[in-house]
Amino acid sequence: MLEIKNLHVKLEEEDKQILKGVDLTVEPGKVHAIMGPNGSGKSTLSYVLSGRDGYEVTDGTATLDGHDLLDMDPEERAAAGLFLAFQYPVEIPGVGNMTFLRTALNAQRKARGEPEISAGDFLKLIREKAKTLKIDAEMLKRPVNVGFSGGEKKRNEILQMAMLEPTMCILDETDSGLDVDAMKLVAEGVNALRDEGRGFLVITHYQRLLDHIKPDVVHIMSNGRIIKTGGPDLALEVENNGYADLLAEAN
């Protein structure tokens, strides 16, 4: 379970407060969506939770299954079960996709005191997962995300998620840059991972992704706070009326 309480975050380099008291709890098995206009702090929330440099937490807490996330290195957070699907997946020339995934999987296992996965088992596992995401063998051999199309990059994120089996998945604008078919494929990948032990936090601008990944709870974020929480209908309301009404209501 992800529990965020009164989280205040500012940029390290400049005196700019981005998050101004976020409260949010994502239970296992649930899909929470965060929507909101540009600059509301959605992506910052995902970066802070995953441990990216450049942000300073000035107040509040964030825990995953009771462990203090903010006190951990990014790799420790990953081993504890947190996964961030990047809005802009990073290209790493020279590192093969397979090598990358195997290194990551084994590092997490090691951190949890589990034995490493054998080369044979790994190969079997990745082939099976890749197939459902329509990722071909060629893509697995290529350097991480290098020369991948936008859709391929996002599918590759979901493949990593499927391989690493986190308990808490954060999807940061996973729909951005995707056409409808690519979005469906990604959403299917995500839906296949939904189970009672796994929570999701889906960050998105648009309602359309939520047609494919059905949320249990929808939050509206604005100016560093969650200003409204509701059911799936709330996303439809945004789709129909935009954010203006909600923002006015909150003020």
Added chain:
Amino acid sequence: MALPQAKEDALAARLESLTKPASGGWLSLARGQAEARLHEMGLPGRRDEYWRWTNPTTLISPEVTPAAPYKPTDEAPAFDAIDRVKLVFVDGVFDAAASDDPAMAGVEISRLAEAGQTDVHWAREMYGLLEAQGQSPVKRPLAALNSAYATDGVLIRVTGKAEKPVHLVYYHESETSDAILHHCVRVEEGAEFTLLESGPAAARFNKVLEVEVADRASFHHIRTQGRDHERRAATHIFARLGTESRFKTFTVTANGVMTRNEVVVELTGDDALAHVAGAAMGDGDFHHDDTVFVTHDAERCESRQVFKKVLRNGAEGIFQGKILVQPGAQKTDGYQISQSLLLDDDSQFLAKPELEIYADDVSCSHGSTSGAIDDTALFYLRSRGVPEREAQSLLVLAFLAEALDEIEDEAISEDIRGRLEGWLSRRMA
């Protein structure tokens, strides 16, 4: 033209510290000619443009700066898992007991110290000739000194497809050893050969390797220069390539207070290919200079220069690389890249990439960059659970990948990669 007095003095002092090896036979003549070249040039000096970024003082001094041998206990000997013929030199002295029997089908191996005494030997038509040719347009006095004073070396003539590589193993035992070795390799028409070299060789090592790759022949060279911190080395490779021949050389250097590796390649036959690559990793007191000169003198040849350096704690990396395309060398495909990964602000990389082109239908490119580890990539790896150190190592290896790709043989590539990973895991702490 007479040399400046300072150069005369430096040369005289250096030659006084050397004894010319005894040689009757054909070698005497070659040595004499090399010495004459040397007297015309003098030794390299600080003011020579070609030595602008590498101070030659410790490479030309009469006395060797003492260098403690370093005995790593945390890695297997180089190329240990590869079936090969080992020829061992300790501080430049051949160690017959530690060496393998050099008999191999299609490969004729003799030692310079012995073969040089005879009247007739194939190497007579080769020894010092490529070196002499390589003295223009840029002078390489340390190579001429080598031809004149080399005490030993290996002469290899390959007439078929060699069944296994020859491995020259260099050990450094004495703190003050000053070794000069000169090897000649001739790969005859259609033949194939791989040469491996490993180890620091001596406190100070001067080595020349001359390689003649005949038409449709193939030569592959991989060397690792050992992990001794204090050793110094000046090495030259001179290669001449025939029609449709292939030449590939790759060097990995970790540590070493002073290294100057020069490679001089001349593509003289059409459709030949030359790849020259290196990966160097320096931590602290480390100066590493790759100086490369590739001349295209035939049509449709391809050349690549790929040099990568990983530097930290004040280490210095130098690259001087040139592609010269002679008139008539049409359809030349020349590529050159030199890059450094600076792991801190104290280290420096200096690069001088040069193209000189006298043909009008060629494609040549060059690039040089210096940068730090990509923070975004580092975070991406860590966010997937890869610990910081491991992620850094992975990114350093990724940086080196383009150079490592020049090693064709998988087993050799794995050996080199393992060594680099070891170095990184010890150093990235």
